[in-house]
Amino acid sequence: MKFARCYAWLLACALVVGCLTGCQSGEGASAETRITLTDDGIQTEGVNSGAVKVTNDIIYYEDRDTYDSGNPYGEGEAADRHTAEEAAAHTVVNITDPGTYRLSGKLSAGQIRVDLGEEAKTDPESVVTLILDGVDISCGVAPAILFLSVYECDHDWSAETATKDVDTSAAGANLHLAANSVNVVNGAYVARIYKDAEGEKKLWKQDGAIYSYMSMNVDGLGQLTVNAENEGLDTELHLTINGGYIEILSGNDGINTNEDGVSVTTINDGEVRIIAGLGQEGDGIDSNGWLVINGGKVFASAHPAADAGLDSDMGSYINGGQVVAFGSTMDWAESDSAQVTVNLQFAQGMSARSLLSIRNESGESFFAPRATEEDDPTADRTYRGAIISDPFLKQGETYTVYVDEVQQAYTGTDVMRGPGGFGGRPGGQMGQRPEGEMPQMPQGEMPQRPEGEMPQRPEGGMPQRPEGGMPQRPEGEMPKWEGGEMPDFDQGQMTQFPEGEVPPYASLWTPGQQTGEQMPPSTEFYMQDMVNFFSGVTAAE
Template sequence: MRLLSTIRTTTLRTSVAGLALTLALAGCSVGTTAGAGSTTSTTQSAGTATTDSAASDTTATAESGDTNATTAVVADSTAIAEDTHYDDDDLTWDAADEVAVTLADGSTSAAGDGVTVDGDVVTITVAGTYRLSGSLTDGQVVVAAGEEDVVRLILDGVELTSSTGSPLVVTTADEALVYLEDGSTNTLTDADSYADDSTDAPDAALYSMADLTIAGDGSLTVNGTSNDGIVSKDGLVLADGDVTVDAVDDGITGKDYIALLGGTYDVTAGGDGIKSTNEDEDGRGWFTVYGGDLVVSSGDDGVKAATTLTVDAGTVTVTESVEGMEAPHIIINGGTSEVTSSDDGVNAAGGSAETTSGMGGMGGGMDAVGDYTVSVTGGSLTITSDGDGLDSNGDAGITGGTVVVNGPTGEGNGALDVNGELTVDGGTVAAAGSAGMAVAPGAASTQSGVQLTFASTVPAGTAIQIADADGTVVGSFVGTKDTASLIFSSASIAAGETYTVYTGGTTTESEGVTEGTLDGADELGTVTAGEYTQSQGPGRR
């Protein structure tokens, strides 16, 4: 450690004067490739998709001669069709074959075959395309088709409420497609309590025992007033739509997988926000974001997968949660992910992954290293957490993209917590938080960085800037929380070189990794890139 002999005491702009630095080198010997957590997959397996899976768009059209075409734009159809029940044909039909169902209290009617009406209960029994409109203040639509049947439900201005259970139930079918007609507004509201609360009974406002797809350019509001919002006991594809879910318990659940292709899904849930649940079958239990916009506010975990959680494109925003993102394997290949959590932000844990022998890795605690990974190959990941920021109970690797952690201020957690090996081989990493549990990249990392530990915390909103020997700023970071420790790694930092650290100055952005100048900044000291010190972490969580 080397400190400048003179430290300025004048405070200018956002600078913090008189802060001493305990600067440990960030070691980066060029050695082996990144650990298991940083392997880049180029094919989809159990939800691990190609990094460019959303690069091309396909437009599907409902056919009716040359008129009345409806369209929906989805992500790369080839990759998705290989791993889900969904393909282009799901959004292709002849409008002349539609069966019109008009919902009305005591006078529901159907203009075609395949539909029976019993009071305010509508039952669809055969494959086909059914256009629903109107409202039922206390009714139900049931799909009870053959096990090889594909049923399309076009919601074209539907308001459906049940006082006894779920208003829209798929009991049997091969696939069920809920298509939201362009410009339409639709609402599903379930009962406050269900008449049938047995184990296998429906427990969500939209409940399907078959593969379920939601598509179309209309809007859908789902009110889960008793339990869950949307549940598929098979696969779930969210292809499009403007969908709002408000649920007492879990917001959206898919058993075998969830694929978010497009649209906007805004979920508020008292339990988990959105999750896949099948941890027992190989190749199941994954959740991949190929595109679209997902916003989650949850009373428990925000975004969760039983096996693999992947973000390839689009945006994922968790505004409130206990654990922000959780799965045994978490892969960020692209897109923009922002996570806010009261406990761990991004947590590789859960599932049925087995542990291996050992006493933990670079500061991750005394527990054995598990078969868990976090991999960031691209995109932007921003974490604001009261618990650990980026946490893996196994390995973690960063090879691209930007990772920003506004971690805990308490000493019992750290911005980074990895039981196994943490490798940084590319991208930009700024992990800020408390100093007591600070974890740094391991020796196998091929990209260098610096580790800064401040004698006094740097207040939120204060720029921390790193300059090379020529006075050029090579790293600027503005935290949203008080910072006692900062790990900063980027391609601009070379192992063995000496850098000067400043607080204050000017920056182009008010938070996160940014660009800046040293005008009015306070000089704190120097650090040599290439050496890290590891703290003993809090262990597996």
């Protein structure tokens, strides 16, 4: 009898589990709409097929100075303009209903546009997830992926109550990178267009190859390569990255979130590699509000003239993960960040091809990824500053720094002592190792690169730029690619300075008054606080 009751109970559990599993998988399949992209036509399959419409009405910057009314048309320059024929050659795949849409295939001239209507912004059901599952999308006159109107999870935001802690899990704009997929997005931008009325109020402005007017999430286990004529990933409000292998090559900023004093860029997981500033300027990551890095691996390099690998208006918080950023101006991380960060200011600059490493007293080393490869024209870049944060760095410990196996020394140091405050180590021994001794390495050799380094990109390399290339970005030309194609990521080309010319560098690290003292060169980089700054870094004598 007991056996019978037990058997019945087990059978019931099995039926329940089977039902749940079947319902979940069935619901996922029925809720998903497949969109196959081709240059000959768009194929759809699934419950929301009727919500996918193909048009040729892409939003772009027209070749004009004024409206027919005489009102000014916009702020664009000659390089921002496109003819009606250029625009008409682009196919727009419109998504007009909430749901999950799996995209695959190639669209050589077109845009994915998500527009759920005027009421979507405040409707929690107006959520769209785009699953990128092997797509290659190019748009020469506007963003290649555009979230125009979906639910804004922070729709009641205000500058007075804004905070770095935002939850975008309910956001209406979502990009999911399907496992093992390779996705390529080549996108342009739309310069500011005015409304046809007095007052020159903005009608359109879409700066990124992937652009969202609402908060956006990116996650998944696939690869996304963004070749951006202007900016790469760009949102009007918040951006959260929870996964994926993301590579961005951008004419301007690699990642940008736009709302002053409100926007938050959050990276919780995944791997992000950015080569920014292929044109006249560009930060690696630029938040007009906060930047919060809680995990994952982040590498960001900026235009070498006067831009930052990491830039935020309201504060940068590094709480975990592996972070390496190169630039010539750098924001300090906030003192209440949860992970130790070191800022290095080089006296003469550091070549982008150099290998930067930090060694602890046990002889273990952290190797920062090179900003470029030996045979890459970007090797001509020289950076004045580097930001490094990794669990390898510990407060209260002393490290040595090497550039291409040459030990470095510094002449000035400082620490972040709380918002807006700085202070040095007491006793005039700022940055010195407490015992005053240098760690010895076995036979004087550099250790081998440890496990956990920045990973190599997936096999198969960087997909090639479509034939015909991209239009030129504003205020400067994009580099000329050999054969008209974008080279692989590890061989990507960037703007070179004329031979013998030194780029104009701006002053570095000036978020507040510095009180760090100048001192004789020291090779002992002591992590006194959570955020540590060392200036005048150069080869030790």
